[in-house]
Amino acid sequence: MRTRATRGVLLALLPSSVLAGCTGWQSAFDAQGASAISIKQLMVLMVVICSVVWALVIAVLIRALWRGREQVERSIGPDPVIERRTARVVVAAVTATVIVLAVFTVVSFFTTRALTLAGHDDLTIKVRGQQWWWGLEYLGPTPDERFETANEIHIPVGRNVRLQLEGIDVIHSLWVPGLAGKQDLIPGRRNELTLRAERPGAYRGQCSEFCGLQHAHMALLVIAEQQETFDQWMRSQRERATDPSDAEIAAGQQVFLSRPCAACHAIRGTSATGTNGPDLTHVGGRRYIAAGLLETTRGSLAAWISDPQTLKPGNNMPMVALSADELRSVSAYLASLK
């Protein structure tokens, strides 16, 4: 009785979870970028053909096992006529294999060639992979137009965006399945990846090369938006941080600047210029903190600051001893940095 119930639960679980697995904002099934769409077509083609091949092999296997059941005697010497006929069938099957593989190779080659590549005049973003977050630097034609941010890439819809990938410490890999295949960030080398989103939306990505203790929590978000929204975002990002608007926030700024926070984090427009951790100038405007770990709210900021080693054990943010008041005000301050 119990086994039947368990089986029932399992059977119900499988299809529902398969369906659940197919959607989502970090899925190769849900392709919304130019590269991801053409790769998905190739994947569908290969999966279909391979399924047919497998079904054929299994059909032959079943037939072979079935027809041998009647025979009882061991065949003493194989009949040369039958052997020759079998040989012809095997040769035909091998030929078919070669043809299928050749088709796959050629299709794969042309899919690779067709993947869009951004040029030098396209929007260029320098991505620095480090343990365990993503540093971003938007490069502009002039130094004033450069700015730093972290863990959230905004891109304009329908345009090629060039990502320059640099590994700062160990090897990481940038993978946003909804938009494109992955590419490694390797110390001492510079790789490039082109993103082109065909539809606006938020696409989650994650580090996919094992990079140490917190490899599991090294996510990033790509937000594709219309050109005007994007330009507006760019303008606001170039701005320095807003000045504190009330007393609590001002107190929070004071805490931030006088405690260890400022040694590692930069907030443009203040004396905090640390570069070891993410740039926090507009941290309140990002959707997530700690590389996709928590949604940005005052509460999550406070939780993160008060005990980063429990939420993300082994990451490089230390646990700074703050009083309750300090914690309240500093989280209010960070949340205000839109």
Place this chain on the structure above:
Amino acid sequence: MRILLVSLGVAAATAGCQREERQLRVDPPVAAALDSITLMPNGISGAPPEIYFALDRPYETNAYNLSQGKRLYSWFGCKGCHADGQGGAGPAFLDGWWNYGPEIVSIFASIRDGRPHGMPAFRDKMTTEQIWQLAGYVQTIGAYSIKTAAPGRNDEKQTRPAENRGPAAKRFDEGPTPIHLDQGPVP
């Protein structure tokens, strides 16, 4: 024979556990207790808090803490004055000479509280745990004998042998007669 083997195994086990264990989070009360060192009045030498020994001197013997200290050494700009241990605006570590003694507690105090002639205090820039990690690492730079838990070379231009090669020992041999066995030769 069997007793010998077992005791060897136990020794190896305890040594291994301490050296390789990764204590990723220090409880706030422990961190607070670690902060209360007692220093001699002249600022040279002193005693770490008792909890430091209760934890079995984690910042001198644990490989993970030492490598964290190495990261902090470059993160907090130590290289600006001390270079890779050769010194510059600040004193060298590689020569085996410690202005305030070679004990980790002196190094901890130097980092936390600063020292005259330009060493800034890092009390408000680093947490207690980080200062301990950094102090442990700095101690390995000027170590007279090789520590097996010491970090290896960095992935960057090399200016000296790695910490686990015990470079200070070499300098120590070259120096004049030591006047104080604990403190190495007069520079």
Place this chain on the structure above:
Amino acid sequence: MSEVKPDTRDSELAPPALAAALAETWRTPVGLWGVLAAVDHKIIARRYIVTAFAFLALGGVLALLMRLQLAQPEARVLSPDRYNQIFTMHGTNMMFLFAVPVMEAMGVYLVPLMVGTRNIAFPRLNAFSYWIFLAGGALLWIAFVLDMAPDVGWFAYVPLSGPQYGAGKRADIWAQMITFTEIAALAVAVEIVVTVLKQRAPGMSLDRIPLFVWSMLVTSFVVIMAMPAIVFASTSLILDRLVGTHFFNPAEGGDVLLWQHLFWFFGHPEVYIIFLPAVGMVSAIIETFARRPVFGYLAMVMALIATSILAFGLWVHHMFVTGLPRLGQSFFTASSMSIAIPAGVQVFCWLATLWDGAPVFRTPLLFVIGFIVTFVIGGLTGVMVASVPFDTQVHDTYFVVAHFHYVLIGGAVFPLLGGIYYWFPKITGRMMSETLGKCSFWLIFVGFNLTFFPMHILGLAGMPRRIYTYQPDMPWYGLNMFVSISSLVLVAGFLVFFIDAIRSTRVGVSAAENPWDAPTLEWATASPPPSYNFAEIPVVNGLSPLWDQPGCLMVASGLRTDRRELIVSTVAAAKPQVREASPRDSIWPFWAAVATTVMLIGSIFTPWAVVWGSVPVAIALIGWFWPKATPEDES
């Protein structure tokens, strides 16, 4: 032919006296001395197999721990540090301490029997290789117990495993463990090559070698050519970490990617080192249970050789996302796809054999059928990941995890389990239980597919490999839970297998010489075989000697019975050349292994260990090779 002193020849003795004389000459002494000094290939291989299966069980426990952690999002069963150690241990353990050794051990046991000789070539080297393998495995597992197991992945990519980011001795232990298992594997490979090429029974020309022996021969050549790359890689990693060399430091002219090239130049052939022996087992089992010779012997041999050559030409498909030039990648797409051709040839030939044969559905054949069903899936997903664009989406995701478990469990462990059921009566003299066998097959087959098939979907749904947890808002929860529950079915299957194997060694039905009516020479002697394997060396005049000459095998005589002698024959035609002395038992391989172990473990901590440690190694080798005034060969 002139003899210095009179000796006893097997032709002069009646069968019972002959058996007694041979048993006296070839016996392994009892007691501790006998345990440490044994050089009988069957004893060594049995130890190897049992040890490797023990490591399989331990690795399975690690896998269960991982599934426990991954069953739910943000679970805190394991810390990230422990999880990283566990997945590294799982991969390293399964590849280096289970799969490769167990396949080679099957070869060590079966090859001398299948080619009709009395012991493997270089039996003392064989003993040495086992001790070294055991020491390497112990090193890794003791480190794990001490919380200092490697945590850098079984691939140990620099810089994560390098001096700056791999704190402590964890990565050194990994690298040195590699050295241990490489020495062991290389030693066995050399023995098998020489045994196959020079010790075959008279008349067993190249075209009469059983397919399993062919596959072991080809595998051994792959081992000999692939292992030096990883020996160099792991040594240079230790040098970087311990004495500060710059093989992998870009700032000093080293290269991070050099590691990956070296590692995968070994790592990809490694897959075939595991898979090719399994192919040989499949051929042996299919032949016996389809009750006809394998279809297309020549094609099968050619496919083995082609696989082994192509195996060295496709390592770059592990590096498709490292930013190599696109044209180069396309070349490796083509070469990776092309290895599916020899694999296809083999599958088609097996299907043809089954088609024209009269299959008997015993447990070994069931495992082989399970092998075909799952391995073809693994092969086809392999073709998928060979395509560069496809790979950029699935590389380092659970899709790849699913793929290689289909290839390694489906493609190698299924045939291995079938092989154990098949050769168990030969090794132990008792049959395994058919009921428990079928039960374990179905549990393993169903459990395996339920566990690993959903991982394909997880990978495509964006779940990367080697993550210790995932967040609750990712849609992977249900499938992960399903996979974790299914893994219990798989484990149950393995438990049944282990119980059956252990139980059958005591209470199994006694096996006759040839319980399956199989055609190859290992079934021409008693079960289990006597220490001298064959009282009289058989003469072979066909591919299936026991089918061609049922009940009356021709034999060659003229070997001495008062000392260990075997026949050395020509490489191609297997014409007898000389009678060669086979080494007696010796304690020196054990001491040499102890000395080597001390040296290698010491070198994790100080480079001076290599200098001082080489002294006892040298002493042990001198003892080992101390010349004794016995003539080696006589023509």
